Amino acid sequence: MTDHAHIPLLQGSCFCQAISYAVFAPPILSAYCHCMTCQKLTSCPFVHTMHFDASAFTWTHPEPHESRLDFYDNILKPYKRRFRCNTCGVGVASYNSNTNRVSIWGATLNRNEDGKIVGWDIAKPTAHQFYGTRMLDVNDNLTKWEGYQSNSESLD
Numbered sequence: 358m359t360d361h362a363h364i365p366l367l368q369g370s371c372f373c374q375a376i377s378y379a380v381f382a383p384p385i386l387s388a389y390c391h392c393m394t395c396q397k398l399t400s401c402p403f404v405h406t407m408h409f410d411a412s413a414f415t416w417t418h419p420e421p422h423e424s425r426l427d428f429y430d431n432i433l434k435p436y437k438r439r440f441r442c443n444t445c446g447v448g449v450a451s452y453n454s455n456t457n458r459v460s461i462w463g464a465t466l467n468r469n470e471d472g473k474i475v476g477w478d479i480a481k482p483t484a485h486q487f488y489g490t491r492m493l494d495v496n497d498n499l500t501k502w503e504g505y506q507s508n509s510e511s512l513d
């Protein structure tokens with residue numbers, strides 16, 4: 358984002374806080390993703406993913422930003438580059454060159470002294486996506502989708 362005069366809506370970092378970021382717009386999508394790619398890349402049954410236009414995202418750790426970042430391209434989707442910390446190895450963001458969007462993961466968002474995510478009302482998921490490949494059932498009030506929310510078959 359070129360205009361940093363605005364107050365960020367969301368901020369986050371890796372585990373060791375060597376890398377950090379800010380987002381200046383609400384997410385285009387915020388969902389729990391159960392796709393097999395997320396499962397394999399994170400070793401978790403699902404992740405909280407948020408997608409933003411790339412212009413709304415910026416790294417906030419000291420420059421040069423690349424000196425603290427490692428990245429790899431998804432071999433199944435080479436247009437998706439994932440970024441992780443050089444120090445602690447935590448993945449914090451990805452960039453999709455086909456859509457010009459950045460994704461961040463909810464677990465990396467800043468938390469308050471009570472452990473609650475700062476900006477949860479902005480970040481909270483609205484659905485479960487790729488629920489057909491789930492590893493466990495989630496009994497909540499969020500809609501479940503075969504693929505992306507509202508762009509695939511509803512499983513409710």
